[in-house]
Amino acid sequence: MSKAPCNPSWFHTILHSILHPLVRASARVIAYLYPDAKRWQHRFNGGVYPQYHKSLSLQHPIKETLIPKQLILPIKLSAHQKIDLKVSVGDSVQKNQLLMAASKANKHGVIVPIHAPTSGIITAIKHTPLTHPSGLDALSIILEPDGKNQSLENALNINGQPPGEPQALKTILLNAGIVGLGGAGFPTYAKIPATQGQIQTLIINGAECEPFITCDDLLMQTQAAEVIQGAIMVAHALGTPKIVCAIESNKPAAIQAISHAAQHTIVTVQEVETVYPMGGEKQLLQELTGIEIPAKTHAIDSGLLVFNVATCAAIFKAVTQGEPLTQRLVTVTGLGLKIPYNMHALIGTPFSDLTELAQPKTPINYPLIMGGPMMGFKVKTNQVPVIKTTNCILANPPEPEQLTMPCIRCGECMEACPINLLPQQLFWHSQAHEFEKVEKLNVFDCIECGCCSYVCPSRIPLVQYYRHAKSAIKEQHAEQQAVELAKQRHEFRLARIEREKQERDARLKAKKEAVKQRKANAPEKSQPSKKSSATAAARAAAAKRAAASQKATGSSNTSQPSRASAREKAIETAKKQAAAQVGSKNTTNKDPNKNSKATAAKKAAAMAAAKRRAKQNQEHTDQEASTVPSSTQAPNSESNPKAPQAPTSAEEKRKKAIEAAKKRAAERKARQTQQETH
Template identity: 40%
Template sequence: MRLFKLRGGVHPEARKADSSERPIRPLPLPQRLFVPLQQHIGAPARPAVRVGETVRAGQLVGAGQGSVTAPVHAPASGIVVAIGDHPAPHPSGLPVATVTIEPDGDDRWFEYEVAADPFALAPEDIAARAGAAGIVGLGGAAFPSAVKLDASRRSGVDTLIINGGECEPYLTCDDRIMRERAAEIVTGIRLIQRAVGARHAIVGIEDNKPEALAAMRAAAAATEVRIRAVPAMYPMGWEKQMIQALLGREVPAEGRSADIGVLVHNVATAWAVQQALCRGRPLVSRIVTVSGGAVAQPCNLEVPIGTPVQALFDACGGFLSTPARLVLGGPMMGHQLAHTGVPVVKGTSGVLALTQAEIGRAAPAPCIRCSSCVRACPVGLLPLEMAARVRADDLAGAVALGLKDCIGCGSCSYVCPSGIPLVHFFSYAKGELAAQARSKAKQEATRKLAAERSARMERIAREREEAAAARKAAKAAKEAAARAAEQAEATA
């Protein structure tokens, strides 16, 4: 089977060898776990425990609410010491509702019922169990997996693509999990395939991970799951790029991959599905890459969700030098960390401590219209033109040029010889668009409330008049009756 031609993309220095050759190590439990109730896209979970309560590992601490949501489980057995705000692993560092657990080190697990043969379960049952285990997309987007599985089953998909691209520099967590846990991943893939009724399942892995390719090929040999090598480039791990490379199908503008009958999941998500269905273990830990020039021993750690980032750096021998920048996620799409007290969440693929030499970039210069960004854009947009419109506050103009299709991969900023923060302009513009949409929704709601109020006021006034009229009539009738009685008495 041939591979298809791709648009755009860049080739940043991979720098993966630092962490890819050491096996995954489990991180010891920290003193406290800060488990945010919102680690996914959608509605936050509602606390399901109380302060002072003893929980077991895997026990539900936050119940999902709403249609797009995911539950949250305790990563270790211990005592709930607080439920309140804690800084979120988010560029703003704003607080998020968090359940704080003090582990007791007993390693007592909450036992969930495990099906004797998970492949005998009904497809909707597989999706429901994955949802109850709190599984979200582990590639970084953290979209609740059960919602994706249900929607795909209903709309019908013919191909399941498992994304082993991992195109971000430094990150090797997917590489390591494929090398070490290939058999579990393949089982997870087959379970997902059954849950959505897809005919084909293809794993796409970048060709700069030969060991992972070999391990996955060996594990998938006796199954229908196909393993394909794709060229190493950024952003290969973007799902639409992966679909284009493997199937040659393009997802329509502002559309989803399900529109063309494809479902994409990450390799680590497939592993989490296998853990949930075959072992009854909810998603309470994940593999995180700790790397960067300032880290003494870069490696991959299996980290309980809620562990403060500082504990990860400590486990890797601390810092060689004071890091110039701390990054959560990859260097291309990740974001700067406010401080190291924020917890690791389900969507955290890596934490990087970069030196000044690794981030150095001059102050932005004017655009020379070289169009390097146009060639680099994997979506086929015109970043220089969009940025000019955003700069002039012409959001409608930027949207007409395809702002909503921008995936924020940062390829344009990476290649810009003038060092213009192009992707920052687009993130800012997307935020403004979201704010406008919110204020419009609020205006609609206000109009409805005001209309309801004026209708009620009219009704009250009318009812008051009617009541007054009725009282008057009753009084008149009473007087008439009294008069009639008097007359009757007089005549008698």
């Protein structure tokens, strides 16, 4: 509990805890005269009252589970996550069998495991489009069901005893692959605290406020006991004394079923107003407790934990039967379908298979929406699979687009915003790409509920502006970090080069002194002895450096036979390129390779007016040439790289070096032409 929760103001306390029933009743009456009064019935700011269309999919009972021709199980992962596949292509698997293992020791987030939703054969592991607004591809396991639906009993290997402490529960939840089924899909394992007694109240979220969706409603009606028992198990493990199940007032059947199941338990059922977005975690908590979760903290920090009803039911199955999460209740509905329905769909079932069952009125040549109309997203292809957070597949035929008009600052959006943000100012700055101001206006508190866009008389796609701004701000931050990193690394590199230069200067000095001494000792010595004496001096000055130079000499002698064929090929192409370059006299950007170094050096001298950058490159080359110890006359010595050398500071030195390099290069060329003729 890092921060104390924001306490509601005295006004709200009086208004809602003492006068709340009165306010509600009178608001309902006043609402006939003054529609805005409806908003006085609930405790959070704003909210909207869309048409719900829930009866569409409630008309029919839950349909029998469809076993499609193939299941697509995406391994949604960020670039750095390592995965641990337990199966390979061609394996036959049973229902509930582990396909990909969980991993929690991952700095890029928890990976929840994947289990086989039915028995069958793994036919491929390939990239397929994700169920995501981006439509990006991700690696997926393709499972072809055999139709037998043979399952592993107690796949999670549990003892059937409800866990008495959080860690045991967390382990089961992780192994069962349970994530928040309400929408966000955050791994439940990571959501619950590790110690007992941290949560004072567990809230079961049965406020399914999105239009069209009825899966939670039907789940509560049909599996009320599982929902309640699942929540009680969590409360038991966490040592939580109180459970509140909040259900919106437009689901009387669910309220009845849950109330019945909750008799003689610690669960209390509370009916809440039907208003969008009542089902939002923050909004529901504010409605139930009057507490605002402080910015940048989570409900857990205020001692509250919210679970969706479907999550509770999944927990119950995992804890009592050892059954992993491989299917979920999905609403398949929309104005484009004749028979909307709900189904316990297998995870991985393609959307199009499910909508075909609902008998589309017209062929579905428009994108389906995953989720409800307020917060869902359009999928890129209709063959994407059901994932754990797919609560609804919505097929609404497209309608001609409304023209976006300018913002008239009417303030409707602000009055609808449940977070009390300033949507039109956010929009203004987002449009102008003033992302710093957008961030200052707390865009990251936006829950993207869509109320502002819903009420906007100008039909401005406000939420999309905020989503774009959010991702742009994130990228800006990442870029800033990258820039900082680059700066640090560059400075480090400069420091290193400086250090190496100093070391080298010291070595050179020592070498010179050694040579001087030797000259004094024996003034007229031949070339080979000079070489050996230089090497000896270098060794005396810096053992490391000398060793490297020796190694270079040694390796160059034996290099030809030991080269890999690929490398030889590369050298061959390099030679060809070099020849071409020499021919075309075009060496400004393409650095000359080792064969044409001498030519390049000449050219560099000639093309003094050439681009500065090219010249720099050239200088580097020259320096490289000059850094080859003058004493070692070994062939191909420049192909034996050394540690990065410091640039020689004195101009004269470099000139001399260039001269030396030219000479050596000429010699080398002669030698190499000889080699080629052999």
